Ligand SMILES: NC(=O)C1=CN([C@@H]2O[C@H](COP(=O)(O)OP(=O)(O)OC[C@H]3O[C@@H](n4cnc5c(N)ncnc54)[C@H](OP(=O)(O)O)[C@@H]3O)[C@@H](O)[C@H]2O)C=CC1
Ligand SMILES: CC(=O)[C@@H](O)[C@H](O)COP(=O)(O)O
């Protein structure tokens with residue numbers, strides 16, 4: 001029985017993770033749950049899973065939780081609460097389902113404590129991939145991908161030698177505005193941007209999908225997870241989101257992982273690896289599906305993906321800036337402060353002002369992240 005903590009338990013990935021865990025009662029004991037502001041849902045989860053460690057976004061919310069949970073449950077708050085649960089709750093498996101680079105310090109704390117990581121929080125690898133991967137290697141912990149594309153690649157690789165890989169092919173749905181040309185993107189609404197064609201997800205990743213910044217984050221995530229240069233990572237448009245990604249090998253064989261879009265499948269695989277167990281997801285019926293489509297990526301239509309490749313190739317703090325500027329720009333768009341197309345402008349402008357620092361320390365990353373956030377908040 002593994003002791004598991006879920007950071008971001010009230011979000012899209014967090015709730016689906018708990019759904020998966022509830023079907024595997026002999027395999028997992030929930031020892032820690034961390035949420036942000038959704039205290040009602042957090043309390044329901046505490047009553048259902050009985051963790052000994054709980055955290056909320058701030059002390060006021062934590063007080064409300066303390067009043068409702070049994071004595072003996074430790075209720076913490078803020079980033080310190082996240083790192084405490086990640087590193088000191090006794091969890092030997094931590095699911096990081098937080099959104100944004102907020103997940104970095106707690107992921108590092110979990111690694112330091114020797115816990116394996118189920119990683120949904122791609123921003124952590126984008127902002128500090130070298131630190132996360134180096135520390136995981138030296139502590140001997142596994143980083144198991146939850147993101148659907150990376151889970152697909154992980155399954156296709158199945159232990160193959162890195163030298164056998166010709167390239168990774170990440171699939172991209174095209175997002176909520178895939179049928180619109182660039183001119184038509186000028187006045188799109190927040191409500192329409194939040195309508196992903198295939199997946200029901202949190203707001204930030206849904207907007208990232210519409211700008212294609214999500215695929216940019218995923219290209220950088222793949223670079224760190226699978227240790228391949230950017231020249232060996234490609235993106236292909238695939239509107240159905242049935243092929244979750246592919247690997248082409250040097251002998252021309254292409255392996256793909258397919259399934260209906262349901263995050264409980266990659267979440268479960270990250271939890272039960274190397275075992276496969278039955279899933280509540282609906283089986284893929286290719287005969288009913290009939291056809292699948294693939295188109296080349298259009299970097300003019302989706303400049304955020306071009307910026308992500310450029311930042312990835314620059315390396316060092318460039319990807320920290322790409323991520324932080326994107327997080328702030330998306331938050332501003334969601335608040336109705338800026339138009340949709342300003343997201344890519346802000347990322348491009350903040351990156352253009354930044355002098356990349358190679359192999360940054362954690363301190364340098366946190367400083368760069370703060371600088372890029374301030375710039376992105378002030379850029380018109
Ligand atoms: N959703 C999906 O299908 C997929 C998501 N991902 C990635 O997984 C990650 C999570 O995405 P998703 O689940 O959609 O996001 P959501 O917005 O649905 O959930 C985010 C979670 O983080 C918590 N949180 C936010 N701010 C804080 C804070 N300051 N302190 C503590 N907790 C906080 C939220 O708490 P609360 O709600 O209580 O405020 C919530 O539990 C992202 O990196 C995303 O890119 C990857 C693949 C698919
Ligand atoms: C489900 C998942 O993994 C998301 O990150 C997904 O990738 C979003 O889809 P697109 O970015 O392809 O629109």
Ligand SMILES: [Mn+2]
Pocket residue numbers: 147148149218
């Ligand atoms: Mn994905």
